Amino acid sequence: MRSDRRVTVSFGAAVLFGLTLAGALGATGSLTAQALKDLQTPDTPLVLKAQGSFFVGGEKSEETQVQLGSLGPAGHITVNQMYVRYMVPPGEGKPPVVMVHGATLTGKSWETTPDGRMGWDEYFVRKGHPVYVPDQVGRGRSGFNQAVLNDVRAGSAPPASLPPWLRFSDEVVWPNFRFGSTRGAPYPDGQFPVAAVDELSKQGVPDMSFGMPRPSPTIKALSELAVQLNGAVLMGHSQSGPFPLDAALLAPSAAKGLVLVEPGRCPDTYTDQQIAALATLPVLAVFGDHRDTPTGISTRPSWQLSFDSCQALIGRLKAAGGDAQMLNPPERGIRGNSHMIMQDRNNLQIADLILQWIDEHVSKRSAGAK
Amino acid sequence: MRSDRRVTVSFGAAVLFGLTLAGALGATGSLTAQALKDLQTPDTPLVLKAQGSFFVGGEKSEETQVQLGSLGPAGHITVNQMYVRYMVPPGEGKPPVVMVHGATLTGKSWETTPDGRMGWDEYFVRKGHPVYVPDQVGRGRSGFNQAVLNDVRAGSAPPASLPPWLRFSDEVVWPNFRFGSTRGAPYPDGQFPVAAVDELSKQGVPDMSFGMPRPSPTIKALSELAVQLNGAVLMGHSQSGPFPLDAALLAPSAAKGLVLVEPGRCPDTYTDQQIAALATLPVLAVFGDHRDTPTGISTRPSWQLSFDSCQALIGRLKAAGGDAQMLNPPERGIRGNSHMIMQDRNNLQIADLILQWIDEHVSKRSAGAK
Numbered sequence: 063m064r065s066d067r068r069v070t071v072s073f074g075a076a077v078l079f080g081l082t083l084a085g086a087l088g089a090t091g092s093l094t095a096q097a098l099k100d101l102q103t104p105d106t107p108l109v110l111k112a113q114g115s116f117f118v119g120g121e122k123s124e125e126t127q128v129q130l131g132s133l134g135p136a137g138h139i140t141v142n143q144m145y146v147r148y149m150v151p152p153g154e155g156k157p158p159v160v161m162v163h164g165a166t167l168t169g170k171s172w173e174t175t176p177d178g179r180m181g182w183d184e185y186f187v188r189k190g191h192p193v194y195v196p197d198q199v200g201r202g203r204s205g206f207n208q209a210v211l212n213d214v215r216a217g218s219a220p221p222a223s224l225p226p227w228l229r230f231s232d233e234v235v236w237p238n239f240r241f242g243s244t245r246g247a248p249y250p251d252g253q254f255p256v257a258a259v260d261e262l263s264k265q266g267v268p269d270m271s272f273g274m275p276r277p278s279p280t281i282k283a284l285s286e287l288a289v290q291l292n293g294a295v296l297m298g299h300s301q302s303g304p305f306p307l308d309a310a311l312l313a314p315s316a317a318k319g320l321v322l323v324e325p326g327r328c329p330d331t332y333t334d335q336q337i338a339a340l341a342t343l344p345v346l347a348v349f350g351d352h353r354d355t356p357t358g359i360s361t362r363p364s365w366q367l368s369f370d371s372c373q374a375l376i377g378r379l380k381a382a383g384g385d386a387q388m389l390n391p392p393e394r395g396i397r398g399n400s401h402m403i404m405q406d407r408n409n410l411q412i413a414d415l416i417l418q419w420i421d422e423h424v425s426k427r428s429a430g431a432k
Numbered sequence: 433m434r435s436d437r438r439v440t441v442s443f444g445a446a447v448l449f450g451l452t453l454a455g456a457l458g459a460t461g462s463l464t465a466q467a468l469k470d471l472q473t474p475d476t477p478l479v480l481k482a483q484g485s486f487f488v489g490g491e492k493s494e495e496t497q498v499q500l501g502s503l504g505p506a507g508h509i510t511v512n513q514m515y516v517r518y519m520v521p522p523g524e525g526k527p528p529v530v531m532v533h534g535a536t537l538t539g540k541s542w543e544t545t546p547d548g549r550m551g552w553d554e555y556f557v558r559k560g561h562p563v564y565v566p567d568q569v570g571r572g573r574s575g576f577n578q579a580v581l582n583d584v585r586a587g588s589a590p591p592a593s594l595p596p597w598l599r600f601s602d603e604v605v606w607p608n609f610r611f612g613s614t615r616g617a618p619y620p621d622g623q624f625p626v627a628a629v630d631e632l633s634k635q636g637v638p639d640m641s642f643g644m645p646r647p648s649p650t651i652k653a654l655s656e657l658a659v660q661l662n663g664a665v666l667m668g669h670s671q672s673g674p675f676p677l678d679a680a681l682l683a684p685s686a687a688k689g690l691v692l693v694e695p696g697r698c699p700d701t702y703t704d705q706q707i708a709a710l711a712t713l714p715v716l717a718v719f720g721d722h723r724d725t726p727t728g729i730s731t732r733p734s735w736q737l738s739f740d741s742c743q744a745l746i747g748r749l750k751a752a753g754g755d756a757q758m759l760n761p762p763e764r765g766i767r768g769n770s771h772m773i774m775q776d777r778n779n780l781q782i783a784d785l786i787l788q789w790i791d792e793h794v795s796k797r798s799a800g801a802k
Contacts, residue, residue: 097486098660107522108480113554114544116467117634122602130599131639133536134608134728137601143634145540152477166503168573170515174484184483202573203538208597208638214584215594224585227578229500231507232492238504264487264513267575269501290468358504 097261100178108184112150115203117143118196118290119283128216129209142275144283145169145203149183150192157318157424158192158291160284164300165326166230166269168202169195171299175405176261182404185413191420194287194294198302199279201267210273225273232263238357239401240350240365249352251398253406262402271301281305285312295424297321300401303368304329307340314339319424321416322347324401326362328372334382341384344423347372348389348416350399350406365401385423389415467631470548478554482520485573487513488566488660489653498586499579512645514653515539515573519553520562527688527794528562528661530654534670535696536600536639538572539565541669545775546631552774555783561790564657564664568672569649571637580643595643602633608727609771610720610735619722621768623776632772641671651675655682665794667691670771673738674699677710684709689794691786692717694771696732698742704752711754714793717742718759718786720769720776735771755793759785 120143126136147169161183163171172195173181186193197204213219230238233245241256242248248256271278284305288294293316296306303325310317320343322328328347332340353366362368372388379386391399391412399406406412490513496506516530517539531553533541542565543551556563567574583589600608606615611624618626641648654675658664663686666676673695680687690713692698698717702710723736732738742758749756761769761782769776776782 097488098657101482101484101486103482103520108483110478110480112471112473113478114471114551115540116471116544116548117631118467120630120634125599125601130601130604131596133598133600134604135601137603138633139599139601139636140630140633145634147543150473170485170573173517174486178486181484197573203540203567203635203637205634205637208599211581211594211597211638214591215596217591221584221587221591224581226501226585227581228503229495229509229578230503231495231500231505231509233507234500234504260490260510261487263508263510264490264515264575265573266509267573268578268581287468 097178100258101174102178102180104180108188109152110149110187111152113148115145115147117145118287119143119199119279123207123209125209128218129212131208131212139207141205141207142199142279143204144196144199144280144287146194146196146287148192148194149187151187151190153190155425156190156192157420157428158194158294159186159420160194160196160287160294160296162196162280162284162296162298162302162305163198164302165271166228166266168197168265168267170202170265171402172404175255175258175409176265177255177258180410182409182413185410186417189417194291196280196283196287199283200270200274206270225270227268227270228272229266229268232259234358235259235262237355238359240352240355241400243355249398251351252400253350253398253408254400254402255405255407262405277308278305281308282312284309285316288316289313292316293318293428295319295321295420297323298325299323299404301326303327310343311336311339314342317343318428319344319420320346322372324349324365324403325368325372327368328375330371330374332378337378337382341379341382341386343384344427345376345379345384345386346389346416346419346423347376347387348403348412350401350403351392351397352400389419391415467548470628471544472548472550474550478558479522480519480557481522483518485515485517487515488657489513489569489649493577493579495579498588499582501578501582509577511575511577512569512649513574514566514569514650514657516564516566516657518562518564519557521557521560523560525795526560526562527790527798528564528664529556529790530564530566530657530664530666532566532650532654532666532668532672532675533568534672535641536598536636538567538635538637540635541772542774545625545628545779546635547625547628550780552779552783555780556787559787564661566650566653566657569653570640570644576640595640597638597640598642599636599638602629604728605629605632607725608729610722610725611770613725619768621721622770623720623768623778624770624772625775625777632775647678648675651678652682654679655686658686659683662686663688663798665689665691665790667693668695669693669774671696673697680713681706681709684712687713688798689714689790690716692742694719694735694773695738695742697738698745700741700744702748707748707752711749711752711756713754714797715746715749715754715756716759716786716789716793717746717757718773718782720771720773721762721767722770759789761785
């Protein structure tokens with residue numbers, strides 16, 4: 063870990079930090095030995111009342127010997143459980159915040175940034191909020207049901223029964239996450255730390271959401287987590303951006319506030335009854351800059367469409383008497399934020415705006431209700 | 433979280449904690465809403481100089497549009513990187529400890545136990561050691577290369593090109609992890625918290641080790657991590673039990689001590705030259721009780737065979753002048769430990785024995801070398 067600040071930018075090629083070390087180990091690649099050296103140590107210690115991890119939900123599935131990879135005879139496993147890591151600061155009073163990651167990613171999104179700065183998980187804890195970071199069901203430490211893979215391998219299920227396993231290439235990430243219009247060409251005012259973009263690439267995991275039950279079991283698990291916490295602010299990002307809305311409809315008294323960070327879409331399918339239920343909760347949508355960038359993905363040609371869908375939802379919620387608003391940093395003179403806004407260079411500036419909103423719209427409301 | 437202690441034991445059936453909550457949410461299963469209520473809060477706060485996560489290693493792989501799940505055009509992803517979460521206590525002097533998990537599991541193994549007690553990760557930090565917990569390459573937050581899955585789905589690769597995806601059933605876990613001779617029949621002196629065995633079941637993830645390069649990329653990543661840390665104690669468990677040995681052979685000056693917790697095997701294939709290199713390092717093997725239990729797995733009928741292989745390796749290391757020993761708790765009157773010894777009810781008692789060994793065999797040696 064370091065205290066000085068070293069920035070090396072090498073676009074269109076691998077970042078070459080720590081090559082000597084890698085060479086000494088006989089490493090083949092150019093991607094080794096960057097991250098640890100770049101980790102920043104905070105000026106003050108982090109004090110935690112508690113930290114650890116646990117699971118929410120899960121059901122038993124009975125599987126054949128083949129479906130278990132032939133590791134012993136047929137038997138039961140658990141599926142659809144959701145891993146959650148938590149950190150709780152000393153003191154009482156501020157609402158817990160649950161942070162859910164997006165497509166092809168894990169809870170790592172909210173931890174240390176690709177260039178080694180503090181993530182939102184620790185920052186929100188330092189500001190007094192218990193923080194809960196899940197891995198979506200089917201990814202990371204939440205696992206998935208491997209039965210269909212082994213059935214296809216054994217020839218007892220057709221290859222077409224496999225779901226597609228999604229993964230963003232580096233080439234798609236640049237325009238889709240709005241670091242620049244194309245790989246290696248960052249926006250001059252861009253806030254993403256592009257010198258460390260290969261570290262973001264390492265955060266990618268295969269995403270078999272299309273092989274999961276619909277709606278995603280993550281939504282029910284989030285609602286159960288909010289109930290177990292006796293109330294929580296639910297924050298989603300990108301793919302999971304609308305999950306707080308759907309989870310709140312399952313547990314409206316446990317969801318204390320909904321923060322939708324760059325959601326892929328805000329649903330336009332809610333009934334008036336659902337809108338009335340959601341209008342009882344404070345809702346904040348958050349978007350970055352450069353939303354007109356063509357993403358290269360046919361199902362969502364630009365993030366401006368996502369922004370517009372959230373503006374429409376905010377309009378419906380306000381018309382129903384709700385407390386809903388858009389946090390649009392460019393309107394405040396904050397330019398260049400990307401889709402990975404929690405990892406941007408000004409990530410703590412954006413966090414402060416969200417924390418202020420929680421204080422004013424969630425904490426004060428809860429205090430008033432006591 | 434709770435301060436009182438509630439124990440419900442229900443063998444051969446699901447554990448039914450929190451059913452009222454689950455019922456209120458319309459949950460179908462009997463596995464919900466246990467873990468959060470059972471989390472224990474320590475008596476004193478945890479103070480950290482730093483915490484966070486990063487990656488070690490990784491290489492670029494060029495993939496077709498189909499291999500990316502058709503998410504945009506062909507491009508590059510990163511594979512074979514290793515996710516690492518870390519916690520660093522204040523102060524200096526005690527060596528970092530890297531804790532690697534076993535088959536079909538993730539770094540969660542070392543975190544909060546299935547029944548909500550403190551894991552070895554936090555306990556070692558509280559005893560002054562920086563702790564680094566990876567997810568093995570190919571699992572958890574380290575991801576895997578999904579290309580072959582999408583190729584098989586598209587018909588451009590044969591189903592037989594899929595690796596087997598391993599998963600332990602609950603039925604196999606009981607004898608193989610030595611909770612009892614069969615599911616639902618715990619040893620009277622067993623140390624594993626069997627009332628929470630369904631929470632261990634949730635820790636399972638599919639393991640595609642047979643689809644990975646050999647040797648496992650995790651070994652090289654561990655050696656690189658030890659170098660980046662300027663020296664570390666490497667601790668493996670079960671499948672990864674021998675990894676510290678192999679990683680040390682890649683970076684003998686950076687591995688400060690090797691702790692092999694219930695390794696699946698201790699290799700008998702090392703050359704005399706390799707044994708001479710390993711004999712420069714302190715080595716500790718750790719096993720639990722009831723090692724004669726038939727596992728139900730043909731490739732390792734009992735864990736006594738694993739124990740015997742480690743005794744043989746210890747013999748070779750000692751003959752070469754090495755500082756190698758076996759920690760066999762039953763010899764000290766500590767009975768009933770399982771394969772998941774870091775989660776057993778007496779997990780901190782076992783941890784204390786390992787910590788004492790590190791103090792005496794690693795820390796003092798390092799201090800003497802200064």
